[in-house]
Amino acid sequence: MPDSDIVILGTGIHPFGRFDKTPEDLGVHAARQALGEAGLEWSDIQAAYLTRMYLPATSGARILRRLGSSDISIVDIEAACASGGAGLRQAVLAIRSGEVDTALVLGVEKMPRGFMDPSMIYADWQVRMGLSMNPAYWSMRARRHMHEFGTTEEQIARVAWKNHRNSVENPNAMYRKAFTMEQILASKPVCDPIRLLEICAPNDGAAAVVVTTARRARQLGGEPVAIEACAHTVARYSADFRCPADSMSATISNPGPTRVTSQKAYEQAGCGPDDIDCFEVQDTDAFCEIEICEQLGLCERGEGGPMAEEGHTEIGGRCPVNMSGGLISKGEPVGASHLGQVVEIVSQLRGRSGARQVEGARVGLAHVLGAGGNCAVTILAA
Amino acid sequence: MGDETAAGELLPVNEGLVTGIDNEPRDVQLLGSKCDRCGEVSLGANAVCLNCGSDRITGIRLAPEGELWTYTVIRHRPPGGYLGPDPFEPFAIGLVELPDGIRVMAPLAGDVDSFEIGCRLRLEPWILQSRDGPAYRAFRFAAVAG
Numbered sequence: 001m002p003d004s005d006i007v008i009l010g011t012g013i014h015p016f017g018r019f020d021k022t023p024e025d026l027g028v029h030a031a032r033q034a035l036g037e038a039g040l041e042w043s044d045i046q047a048a049y050l051t052r053m054y055l056p057a058t059s060g061a062r063i064l065r066r067l068g069s070s071d072i073s074i075v076d077i078e079a080a081c082a083s084g085g086a087g088l089r090q091a092v093l094a095i096r097s098g099e100v101d102t103a104l105v106l107g108v109e110k111m112p113r114g115f116m117d118p119s120m121i122y123a124d125w126q127v128r129m130g131l132s133m134n135p136a137y138w139s140m141r142a143r144r145h146m147h148e149f150g151t152t153e154e155q156i157a158r159v160a161w162k163n164h165r166n167s168v169e170n171p172n173a174m175y176r177k178a179f180t181m182e183q184i185l186a187s188k189p190v191c192d193p194i195r196l197l198e199i200c201a202p203n204d205g206a207a208a209v210v211v212t213t214a215r216r217a218r219q220l221g222g223e224p225v226a227i228e229a230c231a232h233t234v235a236r237y238s239a240d241f242r243c244p245a246d247s248m249s250a251t252i253s254n255p256g257p258t259r260v261t262s263q264k265a266y267e268q269a270g271c272g273p274d275d276i277d278c279f280e281v282q283d284t285d286a287f288c289e290i291e292i293c294e295q296l297g298l299c300e301r302g303e304g305g306p307m308a309e310e311g312h313t314e315i316g317g318r319c320p321v322n323m324s325g326g327l328i329s330k331g332e333p334v335g336a337s338h339l340g341q342v343v344e345i346v347s348q349l350r351g352r353s354g355a356r357q358v359e360g361a362r363v364g365l366a367h368v369l370g371a372g373g374n375c376a377v378t379i380l381a382a
Numbered sequence: 383m384g385d386e387t388a389a390g391e392l393l394p395v396n397e398g399l400v401t402g403i404d405n406e407p408r409d410v411q412l413l414g415s416k417c418d419r420c421g422e423v424s425l426g427a428n429a430v431c432l433n434c435g436s437d438r439i440t441g442i443r444l445a446p447e448g449e450l451w452t453y454t455v456i457r458h459r460p461p462g463g464y465l466g467p468d469p470f471e472p473f474a475i476g477l478v479e480l481p482d483g484i485r486v487m488a489p490l491a492g493d494v495d496s497f498e499i500g501c502r503l504r505l506e507p508w509i510l511q512s513r514d515g516p517a518y519r520a521f522r523f524a525a526v527a528g
Contacts, residue, residue, distance in 0.1 A: 115461040125396035127462040128510055129520050131487055136475055139454035147452070147499045192455040237433045241477065241487075247425040250451075251483040252433065 010038025016205035052335030084338025085376020109333030149302035167325025203331035235373025
């Protein structure tokens with residue numbers, strides 16, 4: 001891999017869950033932690049990006065003013081579930097441009113319980129007709145995959161089993177409880193074939209990273225982790241039928257957003273999936289992780305189910321996925337989720353992940369995917 | 383306007399998406415857009431081709447019958463202003479592949495356990511009555527008899 005010129009020097013996280021706290025409380029907690037880890041003050045930050053979907057306009061300015069007065073650029077960035085990746089990419093580009101050498105990316109979300117408010121992404125007629133439930137779209141992908149490749153409900157449940165088990169060791173997760181395969185398969189279907197213990201919940205949380213040049217990091221000391229790649233794309237026509245799609249082409253099939261974005265990231269990093277030691281990926285539902293493993297190139301198309309079933313994605317397996325417990329157990333504070341994955345990967349590459357540590361992890365990948373086919377992939381190296 | 387919005391009036395669930403059939407005002411057809419340049423068909427009356435961006439579009443009516451490509455069952459009342467049966471009843475939704483070369487997302491009428499990928503389905507009207515406002519001409523697919 002080429003030497004990256006841009007690094008993460010500090011990370012911070014407010015646990016994901018449901019809290020009687022304001023977005024300012026959550027955001028300041030994560031931002032202070034990231035600054036502290038980097039050995040920097042707020043006044044050292046030359047540009048800031050607030051990634052969020054549900055918070056109101058100018059949330060970045062509202063939250064970050066709690067750190068003190070400044071006259072830097074503070075921008076809110078929204079790209080659905082990929083917001084954090086889109087924001088991190090902007091920080092990388094700003095630093096690479098030479099205009100700034102140190103930036104803060106802060107993801108904060110505070111979301112209502114239950115199914116997400118459909119009016120944010122669906123047309124009125126889709127809502128009236130009952131076509132506005134996100135898990136339905138995940139489930140239809142699962143059903144089609146089962147039909148084409150013979151993927152089983154047990155293989156899907158195995159992903160949930162693994163991620164719930166991993167979460168027990170993660171103090172930042174909302175649910176930290178292991179379930180048996182029997183419990184998962186006996187949980188109620190939300191949208192067949194996806195069950196309650198196989199989907200993630202929207203919640204509250206924050207995560208932050210301080211990004212700077214490798215040169216500055218050498219001056220400051222600390223434990224920099226290189227950003228080898230950070231890519232964000234939106235799916236092409238008929239590449240995907242993720243929400244809020246009302247139709248798809250039956251004649252054109254473009255490569256899915258995960259394949260396209262990860263290819264860009266692999267090219268940027270000068271590496272391939274075989275060079276990567278650990279992965280945090282979008283598991284809004286357990287099936288989603290199976291499909292994403294295939295699209296990231298961890299296995300052939302249709303082999304994601306058997307790969308999960310045979311334990312290859314467990315900690316200690318050939319390619320560990322969602323060591324943190326994934327979104328299934330952490331919950332998905334949409335604007336903070338990717339930065340939360342980045343915090344986990346940085347911790348893994350520093351060898352600080354305790355009982356969920358992947359032995360000898362040197363390179364890690366974080367992936368998010370959501371509404372409108374928004375996808376982001378970040379590759380980090382120790 | 384007041385009298386015209388009285389009970390009995392039927393609005394399209396979305397402008398440019400559905401239309402009635404002559405002499406059968408409560409029936410339904412799906413509108414589509416066929417690109418004169420690349421040939422792609424998209425759902426609804428669109429000014430620009432969603433595939434190639436051309437604005438040379440011919441408005442069409444989509445075929446009423448197709449095959450189920452994938453589906454799921456909605457087990458909980460969808461969030462927001464869903465206008466289906468109250469109290470809520472679980473129902474299926476799916477992508478229905480039409481001979482026009484498009485798969486359309488739609489509710490499926492009938493027993494939620496009766497569907498399988500590849501089954502033949504036919505478009506039917508689904509009239510949705512809002513609580514205090516108008517009724518909407520919406521659509522769903524149902525199994526082809528026999």
